Amino acid sequence: MSTALKDRLRAARQASIPASAGPGEEHGQAPDSPAELVDIKGHEQVEPAMSATVMEWLNVYRSHFEGALPACVDSAAFFAAVRSVLPTLAKCxxxxxxxxxxxCARFGLIPDGHQAAITRQGTTAAFVPMYQGYIELMYRSGLVESVHVGVIREQDEFDYVPTAKAPEDFVHRPNLRLSQKERGEVVIAYAYAWLKNGARSQVILLTREDAEEIRDEYSESYRRAEETEARDSYWHRFFQRMWEKSAIRRLIRVVPKSAELRALADADDAGDRGQVQILHAPDTEAARLLVEAERAHTAAEASQDIPPAPAKARPLKKRRQPRRSTRAARKGRK
Structure with a gap:
């Protein structure tokens, strides 16, 4: 809010302050109220009442959130990100x-705009995993060694030969002496991964036309924003990020993936359709057991590739027959 606008609001407020007003109000230090900000663009980001309510709820349910967070996630970082994003959700x-x-907590992602984002769709909040969030879960699965995602600009040098062996099949050489503007517009987004067994995945290449087709066919939030002329969907505001995210989601199809990663894609799609997302979020304990089961299954499959050692033949033990005594000998013992 500009200084001049704040001064006008404070002057209007002081004109209606009675003589017995408190010292803070006499000096114009009272915070802007929602009623005074109703016609100011972006007022939903400073409306205090709803944020205070949600913070109270968060404090009440803090133990639930801490219990939902995986052990590898710092709860302090999670709640710091939550406090930053709450003012933007005042109308939700x-x-x-x-x-x-x-x-978001059950997937163990930080809502900081990098791993995940929490956005407002009318009066409903939506969980939007970013491509860094997908990559984070790929690493946590233990099935992927490294993930690479990038963009190719008009003046970059690159070559792709699908029939060549990895890694000679794909080369990208950006001229780092040039600025991004000099390198030109982004023409391709790509993603690939190296797996734990040393193999490399297929290289996913998406042109701008590919990204627009994915957006038009699958993003209901984009269509709603177009129909209402709001044009405030993530595709409208962060096209390149969504372009790169689309490349990562295509990559997920061709690499080993955990149940948690599949659930993240389902929750992502549910949010885009305006559906309840928590139904797709894993329970922390159940997710841990699933990961252990999948790792055990992978290890069992790998062990089947090794021929079993031949079993050693055990020597037959000679069975001793009991000595048979004669009738005369038995009579002699009597």
Whole structure:
């Protein structure tokens, strides 16, 4: 808010302050109220009442969030990101905000705009995993050694030969002496991964036309934003990020993936359709057991590739027959 606008609001406020007003109000230090900001663009980011309500709920359910977070995630970092994003969700229903944040917590992603984002769709909050969030879960699965995602610009040098062996099949040489503007517009987004067994995945290449086709066919939030002329969907605001995310989601199809990673894609799609996302979020304990089961299954399959050692033949033990005594000998013992 500009200084001049704040001064006008404070002057209007002081004109209606009675003589017995407190010292803070006499000096114009009272915070801007929602009623005074109703016509100011972006006022939903400073409306205090809803944020205070949600923070109270978060404090009440803090133990639930901490229990939902995987052990590898710092709860302090999670709640710091939550406090930063809450003001942008002031017009959302508190229950919607809480279920969205719980979904984010169960996947173990930080809602900082990098791993995940929490956005407002009308009065409903939505959990939007970013491509860094997908990569994070790929690493956690233990099935992927490294993931690479990038963009090729018009003046970059690159070559792709699908029939060549990895890694000679794909080369990208950006001229780092040039600025991004000099390198030109982005023409291709790509992604590939190296697996734990040393193999490299297929290289995923998406042109701008490919990204637009994915957006138009699958993104219901984009279509709604177009129909209402709001044009505020993530595809409208962060096209390149969504382009790169689309490349990562294509990559997921061709690499080993955990149940948690599949669930993240389902929750992502549910949010885009305006559906409840927490139904797709894994329970922390169940997710841990699934990961252990999948690793055991992978190890069992790998062990089947090694021919079993021939079993050693055990020597037959000679059976001793009991000595048979004669009738005369038995009579002699009597």
């Amino acid at each position: 229903k508190p229950a919607s905000v809480l279920q969205t944040l719980l979904t």
